[in-house]
Amino acid sequence: MRKLLSLVVPVYYEQEVILQFLSETKTVLDQLDIDYEYVFVDDGSKDKTVEIISEQAKSNPKIKLVVFSYNHGKAAAVTAAIANAKGDYLLYMDPDLQDPPIEIPRFLEEIEKGYDLVWGIRSEKKDTFLNTLFSKIFWGSLNKFTGLDIPKGIAVMRIFNRSFADEFLKYNEANRFIEGIFINISKNWKTIEISQRERFAGKTKFNFRKKMQLAFDAIFDFSELPLKMAVRIGVVISILGFIALFVLLFLKFFIIDFESGWPSIIASIITGFGLQLFFLGIVSLYVGRIYKEVKRRPNYSIRNKININE
Template structure:
């Protein structure tokens, strides 16, 4: 029985790339024996992305579109695309063409060796010095705090089978760090080295601030290290403060006659209050995540489905 390939593609303000992306995918798959569908999930674009995809659907029944009601974030958009995809294999891609469509055939061949998930790993990265530095800082933070052993340099492009997709959809948390979920699912995983190209057009939606937020979410979702560090620092501060009080008392009684003044007291209180607020903030972040999860809200809200039949 012929297998169906679903390309799941989250999009947000990609009018400059989307038509070229569709064209290149068609070129790669038109002469292959693979049946495929293109499932786009629009994350609240405010440009012509949706209109361009709808125009393509008029001429190609293999293209499908999920329109989210507002900007949920890339993680929710990917989840929406996976939810409505029908394929036996699902290939996750970005429309910016940094991960080239000509690698699709190699991904299919690799997963047919018996794997459940195949990560794309870039042979080299075409990026500016600043972008490269930001990326290295992002992955360093993740490595230190989460302990997730993600392949590097990780590409967006990856393929997984239907069983893996179903397990992915069983993860209902609203704070979704996709790579963390993929690693937590486990199963049979492999990597595939692929080419990397500069972005076809436009600018990346993932600037350093967004990457920092993603790193923070990943840390809160997959690590208790901040809480452990807060506890350890608290213990160290208590011990050092007691030693400081003991030292000052001994000096005052036996060695040096000096006046203990307000400045030292104020500085000590200031430092103590600052540490308390910092750790309350860490605890508050975890409590906020727990509160968010406890509401059990849907992972995404759809505004419109185009060329998709709901089962």
């Protein structure tokens, strides 16, 4: 019995690339000895993305589509795609064709060797200088502050088996950092180098602000480092404060008699108040995440499904 490969593809304002993505992937997949399906999840696009995929799905039952009620974020879209995929193997990729479909056979070859997960690693990032720099800052800060040890230069394109997908779906947290969850599930993974292309059309939606937001989310989700840093900084400031107080008293009683100045007092009060707000903000972020988790709300809401049998 031939195995089934599910392409899990989150989409968001991708009307310019969908047809080309379907064309290129079909050319590759039709040459392989494997059944396949597409599982698209639209994350609230307002262009013709849903219309184009829906039209293609009418004549091709391999094309499946989940339409969110509104934008929930890429992590939710990936989760919904995995939840609705039926494949023995699941290949996660973006439709922008930066990770070329011609690499699909290599991913299948490696996953069939018994790995749970195979990451794609970019041999060279085909992007602007600023986006490349932002990516390096993003992944560098991520590994440094979370200790997740995520492979450097990972691409979106990766493949994993059915048991890995089932384990992933057991992670029900509202704050979802996909790469962190993947690393937590299994250490039985491998990386392969792939040649990345220029984006086929359109502009990336994953800008510097979103990358840094994702980095902060990962740090707060997978590390207690901000809380530990707050404690350490508080201890250091307290020690410096006691030293400064001792020095001032020593100077006043043994060296020089001086008048205490209001500016120094006001500056100390403002600095102390600012630090308190900073540390309180860190704690509040953690409390907010806990509040979000305990409500146990669904990670996404679905407006429509096409070609998907429950």
